[in-house]
Amino acid sequence: MEFKGFMEKFMQSAKRTQEVVVQKSGDVAKMTKQKMAIMATEAKIKDAYTEIGKLVYDAYRDNEGDSDIIETKCQEIDELYADLEHAKETYAKLRNMKRCTVCQKENAAEAQFCSKCGSALAEQVDTMPQSAKEEPIVEVETAE
Numbered sequence: 001m002e003f004k005g006f007m008e009k010f011m012q013s014a015k016r017t018q019e020v021v022v023q024k025s026g027d028v029a030k031m032t033k034q035k036m037a038i039m040a041t042e043a044k045i046k047d048a049y050t051e052i053g054k055l056v057y058d059a060y061r062d063n064e065g066d067s068d069i070i071e072t073k074c075q076e077i078d079e080l081y082a083d084l085e086h087a088k089e090t091y092a093k094l095r096n097m098k099r100c101t102v103c104q105k106e107n108a109a110e111a112q113f114c115s116k117c118g119s120a121l122a123e124q125v126d127t128m129p130q131s132a133k134e135e136p137i138v139e140v141e142t143a144e
């Protein structure tokens, strides 16, 4: 009887361990995917820089600048950087880290101050985009 009890406990704990491993490998897959997304976006930014360089050179060589195309490319890079920030944010969350909004340094989730610049770290609860929380609507009641 003793042995049976032991085996039951053993099997239960083995099952639990397996579940934890499955959970973790799922996270690893997500993290890998996120890391790949970051690298892909960084590669796109690099390509866009190269394209801008070529546009600038072509304009110099032909002595006719097309600043519109260059500007459009620059705006593309702006968007790519926004994507990159978002991807890095998600990646940090997956790794249970939080990023400093001032210097972008990653800190442990439980940290209250940034280890690099000392800024107070916000609680990592809101997932609202930056633009949505920039200007809070303040209702002013005018009592007459």
Ligand SMILES: [Zn+2]
Pocket (backbone or CB within 6 Å): 100, 101, 102, 103, 104, 105, 114, 115, 116, 117, 118, 119
């Ligand atoms: Zn910081």
